[in-house]
Ligand SMILES: Nc1nc2c(ncn2[C@@H]2O[C@H](COP(=O)(O)OP(=O)(O)OP(=O)(O)O)[C@@H](O)[C@H]2O)c(=O)[nH]1
């Protein structure tokens with residue numbers, strides 16, 4: 001009995017769930033639900049389907065490489081049972097998954113912060129480069145030169161902008 | 168190592184058949200239809216292909232024959248000489264050489280004719296050239312008829328030659344005719360050679376096989392030999408001589424002691440001595456046959472001496488004991504046959520081994536061989552008794568004391584027998600602590616497989632992970648702080664500007680899309696010439712004002728330049744740039760006459776005739792600058808509309824039969840005369 005990973009979306013498959021396809025070269029493909037199975041039958045590549053774990057990891061949306069993943073690995077060499085070792089292992093499971101959770105959260109936080117910074121930079125660039133759409137360069141120059149004229153022009157422009165928005 | 172089997176040589180057809188085969192092959196395998204109307208290149212290649220194909224076929228067939236027949240120089244000298252004896256080497260080589268020459272000639276001839284066909288100027292000429300080429304090839308081959316027939320005979324004979332392995336182990340029976348060679352052959356092997364009481368029953372070499380010491384031996388029966396000089400020997404005898412000369416076999420020289428064969432013992436001894444040179448270096452045994460008719464003891468002293476003389480010569484030739492070289496047997500009563508066979512085979516085996524040891528190849532074998540002779544070690548005096556582990560010794564002691572080991576079967580019988588008892592596997596588990604044997608191992612814990620985490624040095628790894636985690640957390644905090652510092656949020660008025668920019672962009676895109684959709688496939692009118700209805704001063708003020716530009720100066724300038732309706736008429740005449748040239752021309756020709764009457768510059772043209780092209784200025788919204796441009800556009804449109812004869816239908820330039828069946832030629836009753844006259 002073990003919790004398997006879906007071949008397509010990498011979600012956990014608990015015992016009694018999902019479906020397994022065994023190809024004639026004895027490769028077993030496990031699927032968590034019919035959605036994943038159908039996608040497989042359509043020969044879709046999970047790395048190119050945006051909702052799969054494989055895509056998200058490949059695109060940097062989720063933590064992909066980490067020591068905690070290294071510690072949870074399918075082992076093909078059996079260890080002899082040792083009560084002490086199992087005890088330690090069970091305790092370690094909690095610790096490792098806690099650490100992994102924290103790291104994933106940090107990854108997300110970092111990603112969001114970077115996106116925010118990028119958005120602000122973009123906005124600033126847009127303000128810089130496309131201001132001519134709402135204000136003529138001549139008026140901007142005039143504004144830069146003398147303050148009183150600028151005041152007058154600016155009021156008029158803002159009035160116009162406001163009118164436009166109400167339309 | 169070539170095998171000598173001449174059965175696979177293909178049939179050599181006589182010249183006539185050969186020609187038929189080749190020509191019909193050409194006929195079948197090349198296209199046969201050609202038309203006069205074809206392009207000359209196509210006709211030429213049609214005939215060139217025929218010539219080339221015929222040549223290739225000849226070439227292939229002749230090459231096949233030349234490859235099939237063995238070259239006298241390349242095969243084993245035994246076969247080489249046999250071919251010479253049977254078919255005359257010169258004749259054989261000549262026949263093959265002639266075929267080779269014919270092949271070369273055909274190749275050259277075809278090359279020449281193909282060159283000629285390449286310049287043939289008509290179908291007829293090409294065809295004649297092809298005919299000539301094929302004809303010459305056939306004539307060439309027709310001349311080879313004799314060679315082909317001879318080769319076919321040779322082939323048939325060769326295919327019946329016994330397949331003798333010249334390098335194999337073989338026993339060779341020889342002697343005068345009628346001495347009982349074939350009888351012995353029949354006894355030794357399963358061969359069925361003809362035995363008759365007259366000389367030269369056997370006229371060719373025969374081969375049979377026997378097994379001795381699990382080896383395969385070939386026995387060769389030869390035709391009888393007469394005692395005469397080599398030049399006088401006939402083909403039949405020469406085969407025996409060839410076999411004797413070239414095969415490294417064990418020779419059994421048969422002597423008919425009963426003299427029933429019609430030759431005296433003295434004659435047989437004389438033959439032995441005359442062919443003696445052929446025996447050197449081979450194991451030879453003189454076999455006295457037909458001892459049933461006349462035992463050896465009955466021989467007179469001279470005859471005994473003759474036999475001993477032969478035996479000692481045989482011993483000298485093969486380097487053996489004279490006593491071993493004389494044996495007696497009877498093919499009729501089958502006495503002594505087994506002894507003769509054993510002796511002959513043993514002698515040959517010994518001889519072959521000697522030859523191998525004497526040869527060069529033995530060193531190769533010796534170099535690869537090593538016989539290990541282990542020596543006792545230095546401290547061999549110390550005894551090395553077998554080691555028995557104490558556990559085993561203990562168990563043995565218990566067993567000897569009569570203690571019986573309790574087996575799983577005992578447990579099964581106690582618990583109710585087979586089918587009721589289920590064996591407990593766990594009690595055999597080999598764990599560090601036997602108390603753990605019945606532990607239940609958890610498999611799944613909080614969505615993880617515990618088995619995936621099992622690792623003997625988990626402690627060290629976990630410690631390492633936790634240490635790493637601390638570092639990562641610190642690094643992360645620092646990075647986040649730096650990021651937050653770097654980002655400068657937009658102010659509220661900047662936000663408003665951004666929103667306005669986005670809104671404006673959206674509007675532009677929407678407007679563009681609407682325009683694009685509405686335009687459909689119609690050409691887009693440049694804005695310069697477009698409808699002017701929306702280009703009003705009010706609109707300008709509105710849109711530029713929105714961008715923050717003061718338009719008052721521009722409005723004032725526009726006002727100053729605009730004209731009232733009244734002045735427009737009087738100013739129209741001088742202001743029109745397009746008509747100024749014509750006006751000048753008018754002025755020069757007619758002085759003070761009103762300009763608007765005269766439009767044409769040429770007088771040859773009637774004034775009453777309507778103009779092909781208008782001289783009126785284009786309407787303002789048409790997008791055209793002036794009358795000239797408009798007229799050009801009209802002309803282009805006309806030209807565009809003109810239909811070209813795209814489908815290549817019949818036109819006025821084509822020859823035409825106006826009426827296919829003129830009425831007067833096809834109607835009315837016929838009187839006298841033919842149908843084509845009326
Ligand atoms: N009495 C007696 N007659 C024999 C013996 N061996 C052969 N013959 C007879 O001798 C005659 C000739 O025997 P073949 O075996 O044909 O002799 P060959 O040497 O093969 O003769 P060619 O083929 O003509 O050279 C036959 O009639 C045999 O029956 C023998 O051991 N004793």
Ligand SMILES: [Mg+2]
Nearest residue numbers: 348349368369
């Ligand atoms: Mg014979």
